[in-house]
């Protein structure tokens with residue numbers, strides 16, 4: 001099962017929601033569409049689902065052109081952020097609805113619904129109505145309903161963002177488990193980079209309706225292509241080349257980045273040597289499993305991280321070490 | 334790929350056909366039963382006595398002193414009613430929503446009573462109280478003449494009050510407590526808060542209510558017929574031209590001229606209501622009034638005083654229907670229920686049938702139209718939306734007249750409908766189309782789009798989507814629209830008055846005939862029966878809504 005998007009463009013009046021988007025994905029991949037609010041993630045997901053049509057471009061599944069086929073004939077599973085269970089149907093009826101539409105025999109539907117209820121661990125709630133369920137339970141049911149018809153593609157639009165932190169973590173793991181068990185190509189929209197790092201085989205990072213970078217979470221984190229991706233994928237120290245040349249010129253050894261590229265150094269890649277000199281501790285934030293240390297450095301401010309508690313206190317002098325291979329060179333935009 | 338594309342296209346066709354059907358049927362109906370008849374009023378108003386086209390009718394009407402008297406009377410009466418109703422409405426709404434008064438629900442119920450009754454009931458009630466044989470007139474010996482301006486003012490005021498309370502109440506409910514708390518901290522007095530914060534905040538709500546009251550009053554016919562006396566207004570002028578002098582074309586002219594203020598008023602109402610209710614902030618903190626004796630005691634008294642009037646008028650009509658000989662012999666009797674009017678109670682049963690048909694047709698048509706409008710591009714939706722707002726601006730009498738022109742034409746296929754109960758039902762649906770339309774659209778907007786999209790992704794076609802998802806989740810709206818159409822059809826008079834025949838008549842016409850013939854007690858009996866049915870319908874509606882709510 002291979003999905004192929006080619007030069008997809010979608011405009012809403014003057015707003016270009018998607019600008020020449022192309023990428024491919026193949027089962028059993030888990031893809032996360034990641035980006036800030038308004039960057040076009042939902043628009044892209046709806047296009048893939050067939051809920052709206054692109055202005056230009058093509059969508060293919062296993063070579064077959066899907067572009068003009070409406071949602072109901074694509075048969076993809078979809079889960080929205082909230083409020084998408086049919087309020088007038090019980091949990092079991094909700095899950096079995098897709099099969100009922102396909103005219104499957106009642107016995108088969110019943111069996112399949114039973115299996116899925118076991119899978120989402122809610123067999124005791126089969127006859128409840130959606131309003132009698134918690135948010136997390138509702139999303140589990142929505143997930144079961146989406147996969148009940150063996151969709152070729154599972155689409156999730158921020159399915160977790162209406163839930164509280166604990167339920168979110170639980171359900172996150174369950175989604176991943178379900179996806180892997182079914183081996184189904186899954187595309188999930190999120191604006192939470194942690195979620196993307198945790199779940200995705202590959203992340204599609206979007207910016208202003210364009211794809212900024214596609215890659216594994218590791219690639220996006222370690223070698224972002226530009227400032228936007230670097231910023232979006234966690235905390236980073238971004239420094240002009242001139243600063244590096246002056247204060248940490250060894251980072252340029254063996255590298256000749258284009259002149260306007262900037263250095264991106266992740267905080268955990270900065271090693272602090274207490275007792276040495278070179279930078280001064282400005283502030284220490286204790287975040288539980290790690291400590292974040294803000295430093296005054298001749299080239300500007302730096303952020304470093306150490307595991308657990310640190311012995312450093314504000315005002316202390318420290319030396320800093322950065323391994324050249326830990327420094328990524330990224331485009332300024 | 335062609336293997337999968339072929340069924341895809343067939344599916345698509347079902348959806349398109351369904352959507353087209355949902356749009357085409359109500360739109361055609363609206364064209365045949367609203368736009369076309371209205372157009373005939375225009376052409377008839379321009380058709381002169383010799384059959385030629387010209388503005389002779391207009392000149393004749395504009396030169397007639399009687400027309401100007403009626404116009405001035407209409408305007409004076411409507412403006413005074415509007416002012417009075419706004420004041421009373423503000424008192425009641427403010428008491429209910431911003432003060433701590435006992436029996437709020439009861440208060441609202443009391444004010445809403447006239448909605449359950451034919452508009453003639455207010456007139457009848459006033460006659461029982463203040464008429465020549467009214468109980469007040471007789472006991473005090475005063476020489477009160479209720480027929481005329483004052484009677485009309487009170488009757489129309491009672492009739493329009495519930496709508497004003499509803500709109501002003503909605504505006505008052507949209508308050509944000511934080512603003513008042515901020516003012517409190519600044520040391521603002523209660524009265525200053527009212528003048529500086531409350532009034533500016535609800536001013537568009539007040540305007541909106543004002544225009545509605547004005548429209549309702551200037552177009553009302555039932556009250557004018559019972560209690561207007563010699564006080565001629567435009568609505569009675571149309572009726573006299575048509576029924577009295579058989580001068581249809583001149584009636585059309587007056588109708589067109591009456592349309593001008595109502596359309597203007599209705600347009601301004603839409604503008605005002607959008608300004609008032611267009612942007613309600615989600616984060617507003619609702620205002621919970623605390624007991625303030627200095628404010629709440631007088632407000633309670635004032636509000637109940639206002640609410641007493643509709644209760645008394647309705648109650649006295651019911652009581653009067655059981656009294657042997659008003660106001661001389663107060664023994665109770667059922668003799669007035671043996672009504673001496675053509676057809677007896679047949680018109681009442683006809684009305685029930687008409688109302689059921691109107692409810693069914695109305696809710697189905699409005700649902701189909703609303704459903705298809707939601708799926709059409711904006712530039713198509715806008716003109717249709719506008720067309721759907723128009724019926725509210727057309728006075729019932731003008732609509733009735735339009736139906737005569739359009740359908741009482743032997744030879745046209747639609748002539749078959751003329752004089753049937755079906756046409757009366759259709760006329761009622763058209764007459765109350767706008768309110769039903771706005772309710773339906775609100776209901777449709779409350780169905781989350783993700784629900785439909787989920788169903789679409791699961792493979793549901795549009796007809797299936799409607800059956801399995803949309804109708805169940807907006808059933809309360811459909812029920813409300815059905816009962817709204819039903820109840821309005823039970824009590825309306827103005828549009829249908831022109832369309833009844835010897836064999837097909839409605840309850841409110843019977844009431845009017847009985848009253849005209851001097852059988853006031855029998856008119857009261859007939860009105861009481863009609864109200865009984867409407868009350869039953871309203872209880873049924875509440876039961877349905879309650880049952881539906883429990884299921885969701």
Ligand SMILES: Nc1ncnc2c1ncn2[C@@H]1O[C@H](COP(=O)(O)OP(=O)(O)OP(=O)(O)O)[C@@H](O)[C@H]1O
Pocket residue numbers: 012015016017035036037038039040041042043044191
């Ligand atoms: N139906 C629409 N009509 C007009 N503009 C739209 C429509 N849908 C989306 N847009 C615009 O397209 C852009 C992309 O919207 P989209 O919903 O895809 O963003 P998103 O990445 O999903 O954001 P969020 O994280 O807030 O959900 C936005 O500028 C939005 O305003």
Ligand SMILES: [Mg+2]
Pocket residue numbers: 041042043
């Ligand atoms: Mg979105």
